[in-house]
Amino acid sequence: MAIRTEKDFLGSLDIPKDAYYGVHTARALENFTITGVQINHFPRIIIALAMVKKATLAANLEFGLIDEKLAAAINQACDEIIDGKLHEHFVVDLIQGGAGTSTNMNANEVIANRALEILGHEKGSYKNLHPNDHVNLSxxxxxxxxxxxxxxxxxxxxxxxxxxxxxxxxFKDRAELFKSIYKIGRTQLQDAVPMTLGQEFQAFADTLSEEKQRFRDLEGLLGEVGLGGTAIGTGVNAPKGFAAVACKHLAEISGFSVTPAANPIEATSDTGIYLTWSGVLRRTATKLSKICNDLRLLSCGPRAGIGEINLPPVQAGSSIMPGKVNPVIPEMVNQVAYQVMGNDLTVMLACEGGQLQLNAFEPVMVANLFQSIDIMKRAMRILGDRCVSGITPNIEHCQKNLEKSITLVTLLNPQLGYEISSEIAVEALTSRRTIRELILERNLMSSEDYDALIKESTELD
Structure with a gap:
């Protein structure tokens, strides 16, 4: 393999000649062989890095700190990365020491070497354009x-x-389809009172709808950044006013509202936004897991369990039991939720672990948050497309479970009184007959009135 030699204050190192990264990245490759997951696994991190470099470049140009020819080459390199090119050269492990220095240097070196190439120079000829002096300027x-x-x-x-x-x-589509299917509602896994299957699925839709606003609330918090604060927030080695100019350009480039932090020193060490974001992910994952528990319970059996709904069969469920089908999609979502919960704990511990003017543990926050986002996104799409959209009701079984439930006697209290209702409940239990049968036998209510009572009990105010 053809190589080139680069050096830093630690000495010289051989690097693949065609690599756009340089000596600092190469040392990180030696030091951090941890997860095997490189930062290019999450392209949006790389795109965001290129956007930040492009914004700071524009600010440096405004302040007259960089040659326009060099700036044009750096800007083109940033644009190419934003467009998805050269991502395979962002090779450092997600988890690394140095508070993300290896990731920043990986970006500086790739951008610098691509800019050198644009200017007609060889990679590594940093006397013409330097990763630190030019790409990382200010x-x-x-x-x-x-x-x-x-x-x-x-x-x-x-x-x-x-x-x-x-x-x-x-979930809303299923709720509409199931709106006229009556069934028994349950509390503490015991029969409770009537409801419709549509109401059950609408509740799933509504509890998840609450999460949309929680995520939207985070946008404003994410937009306040410490760019321009440099090492600890004091702005050392950056011109006065640099933060406002760089943030203005970053807002234009990214399309997001980006503003300088009110206190850059506080912003340099504060990681509270990641804890908040992770917490919303955890909350959503918890809700999803609970819903999937319900789907598994409602479909259990199918003949010897609740069996009120059918999950679409997507694969064989057993290597030994022919015809068995398992709720594999909800089970997968449960496990994704557990991973997100564990990731949230890691983020919390990393946030707490910072010292003085910097939190050195942001790389593990990046690794866990972006993994949570990715697996949550995929899990939700698969759950919707391969499970929820194909759920069908067992209408007769829903009706049978409803009719068998002794708790329907609760609906009779207002009309028949507690004593008579209790008598009917006891008789239903001992005789194994339904509440309907006993009501009609005693001429306490017509079949039509009884059905109307059940329907009325499920109507919301």
Missing amino acids: QSTNDVYPTAFRVGLLLSHADLLAALEQLIGH
């Missing part, structure tokens, strides 16, 4: 990395919301 990892983290989350926001809204739509 910046520090400590303001670039958190800003890119936030922009990456904003870039991921739309897809996550779209997946959530699509799933909500599937």
Whole structure:
């Protein structure tokens, strides 16, 4: 393999000649062989980094700090990365020491070497254009990395919301289809009072709809960034006013509302927004898991269980029991939820672990938050497309379960009184007959009035 040699203050290192990364990235490859998941696994992080570099470049141009020819080459390199090129050269492991320095240097080196190529120079000829002196001008990892983290989350926001809204739509469709199917509602896994299957599925849709607003509330918080604060928020090595200009350009480039942090020193060490974002993901995952528990219970059997709904069969369920079909999609979502909950704990511990003017543990927050977003997004789409959209009702079984329930006697209290209702309940239990049969036998109510009573009991105010 053809190589080139680059050096830093630690010494020289051989690098593949065609690689756009340089010596700092190569050292990170040696030091952080941890997860095997490179930052290019999450393209929006790379796009966000390129957007931040493009914005700071524009600010440096306004302040007259960089040659226009060099700036044009750097700008073109940033645009190419934003368009999805060169991502395979962002190779450092997601989990790394140094508070994200390896990721920032990976970006600096790829952009610098592509810019050198555009200018007609060989990769690694940094005397012509330098990763630190030009691409990282007026910046520090400590303001670039958190800003890119936030922009990456904003870039991921739309897809996550779209997946959530699509799933909500599937539940709403089922709710409309099932609105006239009466069944027994349950509390503590015991028979309670009548409801419709449509009401059950509408509740699933509505509880998830609440989460849409929670995610939208995060947008404004993510848009306040510490860009321009450099090392610890004081703005050392950046011209006065740089933060406002850089943020203005980043807002134009990204399309998001981006403003300088009110207190850049506080912003450099504060990671509360990631804890909040992770908490909303955890909350949504918890709700999804509960819904999937319900789907598994409602479909259990199918003949020896509740069996009120049928989940679409998507694969054989057993290597030994012919014809068995398992609720594999809800089970998958349960496990995704557990992973998101675990990721949230990691984010919380990493947020708490910061010291003094910097939190060095943002890389593990990046790894866990972006994994949570990705697996949640995929799980919601699969749940909607391959499960919820194909759910069918067992109408006769719903009716049978409803008729068999002794708790229907609760509906008789207002008309027949507690004593008579209790007598009917006891007789139904001992004789194994239905409440309907006993009511009609005693001429306490007509069949039509009894059906109307059940219907009325399910109507919401």
